[in-house]
Amino acid sequence: MTTSTKKIEESASLQAVHEEETHGDHRLFGLIAFLIADGMTFAGFFAAYLTFKAVNPLAPEAIYELELPLPTINTILLLLSSATFHRAGKALKTNQAGLCQRWLLITASLGLAFLGSQMIEYFTLPFGLTDNLYASTFYALTGFHGLHVTLGTIMILIVWWQSRSPGGRITSKNDFPLEAAELYWHFVDGIWVVLFIILYLL
Amino acid sequence: MTISIPPTDKVSLQPKGLLRYLSFSLDHKVIGIQYLVCGFLFYLIGGLLASAIRIELTSPMSDFMARDVYNQVLTLHGTIMIFLWIVPVVNGAFGNYLIPFYVGARDMAFPRLNAVAFWLIPPAGLMLISSYFITGAAQSGWTAYPPLSITSPATGQIIWILSVLLLGGSSIFGGINFIATILKLRRPGLKLMQLPMYCWAMLGTSILVVLSTPVLAGTLILLSFDIVAHTGFFNPALGGNVIVYQHLFWFYSHPAVYIMVLPAFGLVSEILPIHCRKPLFGYTTMVYSIMAIVVLGLMVWAHHMFTSGTPPWMRLFFTIATAFIAVPTGIKFFNWVATLWGGRISLNSAVLFSCGFIINFVLGGITGVALAQVPFDVHVHDTYFVVAHFHYVVYGGSVFVIFSSIYHWFPKATGKMLNENLGRIHFFITFIGFNLCFAPQHWLGLNGMPRRVAEYDPQFTFVNQISSFGALLMALSTLPFLWNIFHSSIKGQIAGDNPWEGLTPEWLTSSPPPVENWIGEAPLVTEPYGYGQKDELLELEERTEEVSERAKE
Numbered sequence A: 001m002t003t004s005t006k007k008i009e010e011s012a013s014l015q016a017v018h019e020e021e022t023h024g025d026h027r028l029f030g031l032i033a034f035l036i037a038d039g040m041t042f043a044g045f046f047a048a049y050l051t052f053k054a055v056n057p058l059a060p061e062a063i064y065e066l067e068l069p070l071p072t073i074n075t076i077l078l079l080l081s082s083a084t085f086h087r088a089g090k091a092l093k094t095n096q097a098g099l100c101q102r103w104l105l106i107t108a109s110l111g112l113a114f115l116g117s118q119m120i121e122y123f124t125l126p127f128g129l130t131d132n133l134y135a136s137t138f139y140a141l142t143g144f145h146g147l148h149v150t151l152g153t154i155m156i157l158i159v160w161w162q163s164r165s166p167g168g169r170i171t172s173k174n175d176f177p178l179e180a181a182e183l184y185w186h187f188v189d190g191i192w193v194v195l196f197i198i199l200y201l202l
Numbered sequence B: 001m002t003i004s005i006p007p008t009d010k011v012s013l014q015p016k017g018l019l020r021y022l023s024f025s026l027d028h029k030v031i032g033i034q035y036l037v038c039g040f041l042f043y044l045i046g047g048l049l050a051s052a053i054r055i056e057l058t059s060p061m062s063d064f065m066a067r068d069v070y071n072q073v074l075t076l077h078g079t080i081m082i083f084l085w086i087v088p089v090v091n092g093a094f095g096n097y098l099i100p101f102y103v104g105a106r107d108m109a110f111p112r113l114n115a116v117a118f119w120l121i122p123p124a125g126l127m128l129i130s131s132y133f134i135t136g137a138a139q140s141g142w143t144a145y146p147p148l149s150i151t152s153p154a155t156g157q158i159i160w161i162l163s164v165l166l167l168g169g170s171s172i173f174g175g176i177n178f179i180a181t182i183l184k185l186r187r188p189g190l191k192l193m194q195l196p197m198y199c200w201a202m203l204g205t206s207i208l209v210v211l212s213t214p215v216l217a218g219t220l221i222l223l224s225f226d227i228v229a230h231t232g233f234f235n236p237a238l239g240g241n242v243i244v245y246q247h248l249f250w251f252y253s254h255p256a257v258y259i260m261v262l263p264a265f266g267l268v269s270e271i272l273p274i275h276c277r278k279p280l281f282g283y284t285t286m287v288y289s290i291m292a293i294v295v296l297g298l299m300v301w302a303h304h305m306f307t308s309g310t311p312p313w314m315r316l317f318f319t320i321a322t323a324f325i326a327v328p329t330g331i332k333f334f335n336w337v338a339t340l341w342g343g344r345i346s347l348n349s350a351v352l353f354s355c356g357f358i359i360n361f362v363l364g365g366i367t368g369v370a371l372a373q374v375p376f377d378v379h380v381h382d383t384y385f386v387v388a389h390f391h392y393v394v395y396g397g398s399v400f401v402i403f404s405s406i407y408h409w410f411p412k413a414t415g416k417m418l419n420e421n422l423g424r425i426h427f428f429i430t431f432i433g434f435n436l437c438f439a440p441q442h443w444l445g446l447n448g449m450p451r452r453v454a455e456y457d458p459q460f461t462f463v464n465q466i467s468s469f470g471a472l473l474m475a476l477s478t479l480p481f482l483w484n485i486f487h488s489s490i491k492g493q494i495a496g497d498n499p500w501e502g503l504t505p506e507w508l509t510s511s512p513p514p515v516e517n518w519i520g521e522a523p524l525v526t527e528p529y530g531y532g533q534k535d536e537l538l539e540l541e542e543r544t545e546e547v548s549e550r551a552k553e
């Protein structure tokens, strides 16, 4: 073995140690790839909705203008929850487990509030799932997004439970679960913003 | 190196011997073989279904099976061959076995996710097949076009959707894993442009998988709502739009052809240089053409919809975009020919199947360009011409490469050589049978024989019988192959670590390789195709020495 290859090998083993420490990086990378895939599902739904809208216009008397106040409140709830989740992450990084838990609980409550208000909207809307193409697409899109919010809220509660100190597994040294849940939550919020614009404003 | 799981822990936890192939193993090599064997079993089932179709078509009337059974058989045949055989095998089987070697890693980036992705496949496949016996399988073809898929018996269709969703999920998990492994797990010192070509093919394929499969999943969820909850997304009777289904479906299913064929391109690029002792011709152009195919492959889907009332501008755009794909594909073809040109070719079974692939794929490619032309497509749409084109691409293309790869890597995975004579017999019967079966179908299609129908105009009888005779040869060709695998695993000649004198990393370890791929450090291979150069033998010797030295330590 020549000296140059030896050097490479040495730096290799150094890097190996380094990589093992930061193994979470790959998981985050994998999560991002997964979110891209998940985003493509929504992209398909959005494309379908926009095409329906362009080529299958409803009869004028069947068109129902969606009320804006409730979904606007929903948008604010979700955007707020993104901010509070971010605060929770910061608190964990600075070793303030109690503070982190408080922010997580606030985030989860905002998520639950969103789901509750979505339910209220569902029950007050004058159309049902099978009434017409738009009604179906409306429920499919908001429902699929609501499913994501539900999963996200469950994740937050798990992270909340696991970040209690002492005894929880999520600490400032092992913050990947929190980071992952946070990224997922931001993603779900971003999807909501697009959905809000396309479904309610356009 | 980048060890994701401490080796001791891993070795002790895994069952030994043949039993580990039935376990939730985390070893990428075990998972690769699980994919291959599982896929091959489904291939045998799909092949039986194909035989049933060809038996039915030896006569113009539907006398072998009832017409609705015929519909189920052709739906199962298509779905099994695509989602349970070719996609999992060219991606999952060879990808799992080879990619960690090629990037110099001990395993995939996410071994657990990897095992989950594999274990989604058998239940999905069994569910799909059992639907035939329980309620009757889906009848609307592998495309599941509405309104047919909405009006045909619901239970079979729903089971079909569920199993395709599971298989799509498996495929997405696999794709994420490959992207992370290739981009993140590379051995330090190994640059992207030094990777073997199969890595590039798998990177491109995985990007397609991650971007397009979710769209299919979303579409099928909407379709299932139409069937179960009687919504009207794709049901014109309820104000829905069937064309939107077609757009979304083909947004996945055109790339799906590349998901089946790009990895095959990569495998051929590994096999040819070794057996003709020449570097792969035009490495850089190969890389760029793969990426061009990925980008263009996402923009051509509506060429499947020229008879669906597509507006003229759309026809024009998708014709031109499709014709463009012929350019990078052609570049790859010429690069393979140039790799063979003037090489010291050993005409063994692996090379024969690869050359068979090149010949078949050119034919499939040419008919593909023809089909992209609107006037021609409108004439042959939904006829046997399309069936012929498609099988030239996926059977003549991908399946030939799968066999080539089995002959090439069997010695590595088992430590035993396959019998060359049986391999050559297998190749010639397959090649003749395949061309006899599918070449006449071009003529049938041009003369207007529709696909997916159990009965046909009696004037087509003779040509259909030729085609069925070809199918019989294809079915028979499996026998020498199976015997070869069975016999050689037990009594095959010992292969040694590097029977083909390959330079790529999987050859620089024992056959079969140890659990973590190499004893000691992973070799740094910066020139995977340095064949036929002056210092090739020297280099090979040096590397082999290095490996055996390490083994002694």
Ligand SMILES: [Cu+2]
Binding pocket: B253, B254, B257, B300, B301, B303, B304
């Ligand atoms: Cu296509």
